[in-house]
Amino acid sequence: MRFRLSEEHEMIRKMVRDFAKNEVAPTAAARDEEERFERGIFEQMAELGLTGIPWPEEYGGIGSDYLAYCIAVEELSRVCASTGVTLSAHVSLAGWPLYTFGTEEQKQLYLRPLAEGKKIGAYGLTEPGSGSDAGGMKTTAKRDGDHYILNGSKIFITNGGVADIYIVFALTDPGVKHRGTSAFIVEANTPGFSIGKKEAKLGIRSSPTTEIIFEDCRVPARNLLGKEGQGFKIAMQTLDGGRNGIAAQAVGIAQGALDAAAAYAKERRQFGKPIIEQQGIAFKLADMATQVEAARLLTYQAAWLESAGLPYSKESAMSKLFAGDAAMKVTVEAVQVFGGYGYTKDYPVERFMRDAKITQIYEGTQEIQRLVISRILAK
Numbered sequence: 001m002r003f004r005l006s007e008e009h010e011m012i013r014k015m016v017r018d019f020a021k022n023e024v025a026p027t028a029a030a031r032d033e034e035e036r037f038e039r040g041i042f043e044q045m046a047e048l049g050l051t052g053i054p055w056p057e058e059y060g061g062i063g064s065d066y067l068a069y070c071i072a073v074e075e076l077s078r079v080c081a082s083t084g085v086t087l088s089a090h091v092s093l094a095g096w097p098l099y100t101f102g103t104e105e106q107k108q109l110y111l112r113p114l115a116e117g118k119k120i121g122a123y124g125l126t127e128p129g130s131g132s133d134a135g136g137m138k139t140t141a142k143r144d145g146d147h148y149i150l151n152g153s154k155i156f157i158t159n160g161g162v163a164d165i166y167i168v169f170a171l172t173d174p175g176v177k178h179r180g181t182s183a184f185i186v187e188a189n190t191p192g193f194s195i196g197k198k199e200a201k202l203g204i205r206s207s208p209t210t211e212i213i214f215e216d217c218r219v220p221a222r223n224l225l226g227k228e229g230q231g232f233k234i235a236m237q238t239l240d241g242g243r244n245g246i247a248a249q250a251v252g253i254a255q256g257a258l259d260a261a262a263a264y265a266k267e268r269r270q271f272g273k274p275i276i277e278q279q280g281i282a283f284k285l286a287d288m289a290t291q292v293e294a295a296r297l298l299t300y301q302a303a304w305l306e307s308a309g310l311p312y313s314k315e316s317a318m319s320k321l322f323a324g325d326a327a328m329k330v331t332v333e334a335v336q337v338f339g340g341y342g343y344t345k346d347y348p349v350e351r352f353m354r355d356a357k358i359t360q361i362y363e364g365t366q367e368i369q370r371l372v373i374s375r376i377l378a379k
């Protein structure tokens, strides 16, 4: 067993850390305040190869692995969780199902531009009436000659409105619930496809979250991903890996908050000495650092399992569960270390705290992660 990253992973970490520090961090607070997504940052990520980290070069990627991808999401989220989730949804939720279930033609047509960062990807599963109960969706896809006609709507879509390619789930056979679900590749310029409400959010405010609407949206039959009826499994398997991307985001947020709190505690003096020398603060920081490290190890382990082609559903549910909770605890404590200053926008910890909350909710709530883990234990 080795607890050191390979040279390639260390190199990717350093590259993303430098990029995050120099190009992402300086505008993070303003983008959060203005709820502003910047395509330019995404394009810069593409130039570095981040948009196609785990995909082979033949599909426009850089041929690395899921661990490198998690390290990239972590380093971005350490300064800006919105940028972290932009990449996470793009790679895990759009690229992954295309890579895993796409035909050669679909991969060349859709995965390649995503991997090269010429296009942005998104994933549409959740509906107003079906969140945790993903199988309760209502959106339909009716076959009509060489097209499917989609009707319905999806909500809480990360990268909504800025994405060019959406992986969407709809019922081709409404009578048999999840066994009648199919997956589709929908281009944003398809007639009948439109963007609905954009959410105003507590955190990850520079990552757009919107509704997407299908009104007699005619999707070519060749854009069916996998087979008819296979959609629910595609959705679930996609989330298995996606959850670990969110765990990586949570680790990054927590690390960012810890870095800020530790630096502040060394400078801030009360009762004649730096507050890091006061046991109340010192022990808090020790607990925070331990949470971050444990979350990181679970996340890297799940990524390593996925890269090695081994089962990882349980481990990625565990990593998201633990890392999401760790991010919430650590960011709340970081605000506490800063005291009154932490509650202001003069420091980034209040943003980290707001951003952390979503990691306990999306890609399956913490309660759903427990369901997934316990069902695997029961098998």
Ligand code: CAA
Residues within 6 Å of the ligand: 089, 123, 125, 126, 131, 132, 133, 134, 135, 156, 157, 158, 178, 179, 232, 233, 236, 237, 239, 240, 313, 361, 362, 363, 364, 365, 368, 371, 372
């Ligand atoms: N891999 C492969 N197949 C799976 C699977 C997995 N991980 N999980 C379930 N399945 C299969 C089951 O084997 C079963 O197959 P059969 O029909 O052949 O028996 C089928 O799927 C149905 O499984 P369940 O009976 O377990 O289904 P369920 O209705 O009880 O739901 C659930 C399971 C885990 C609760 C699921 O609904 C779920 O994950 N809910 C949460 C949804 C979620 O995470 N949403 C996040 C939206 S995306 C998001 O947040 C994105 C963002 O923008 C960042």
